[in-house]
Amino acid sequence: MNRLVLSLLACLTLAGPAMATGITGNSREIAEAYLAAYQRQDHDAMRALYAENARFIDPTSLAIPQITAPIDWRGADAIIAGISSWGIDHLNYTVERSYESSDAVIFDGRTVVSYETAIGERRFIYPIITIITVQDGKVVEHRDYTDFAGARELPAPPSRQTRREK
Numbered sequence: 001m002n003r004l005v006l007s008l009l010a011c012l013t014l015a016g017p018a019m020a021t022g023i024t025g026n027s028r029e030i031a032e033a034y035l036a037a038y039q040r041q042d043h044d045a046m047r048a049l050y051a052e053n054a055r056f057i058d059p060t061s062l063a064i065p066q067i068t069a070p071i072d073w074r075g076a077d078a079i080i081a082g083i084s085s086w087g088i089d090h091l092n093y094t095v096e097r098s099y100e101s102s103d104a105v106i107f108d109g110r111t112v113v114s115y116e117t118a119i120g121e122r123r124f125i126y127p128i129i130t131i132i133t134v135q136d137g138k139v140v141e142h143r144d145y146t147d148f149a150g151a152r153e154l155p156a157p158p159s160r161q162t163r164r165e166k
Helices: 002-020 027-040 041-048 074-086
Strands: 050-058 071-074 088-101 102-115 120-135 138-146 152-154
Touching: 027 041, 027 088, 027 102, 027 120, 027 138, 041 050, 041 074, 050 074, 071 074, 088 120
Parallel strands: 050 138
Antiparallel strands: 050 071, 088 102, 102 120, 120 138, 120 152
């Protein structure tokens, strides 16, 4: 009986962080919820899923200052400030392959990123691998490997309201 009670308490303790976000699933479910919030640029939902010292890194950005400043941020405030500086309206991932390894959920595919600019919306498609690592029900790391050299600009979409204009 004592073992049963201790096991139940242990399960509740481990599930606590995920339940606080309203997500009670496994690493894949948490990673998918996070990726959905990231695509919408829903910073509040992202913040709720981050661990205290979460990291957002794209090692492929570290040697290309002509395209982007190095992407290596720690903590929700720094991550959200960095992401916000890009002027992204939203992203659309097309996942061609996804799998789990330990606490990491790997998404392999491409993303169309829509940026708000002074001359209107610009869209780029990037081949990308995104790895979301989840521990104790929280996102501890978002790691991208972006093929910046393989990116290309897409034709402008039909005129529409951006998320910020709504």
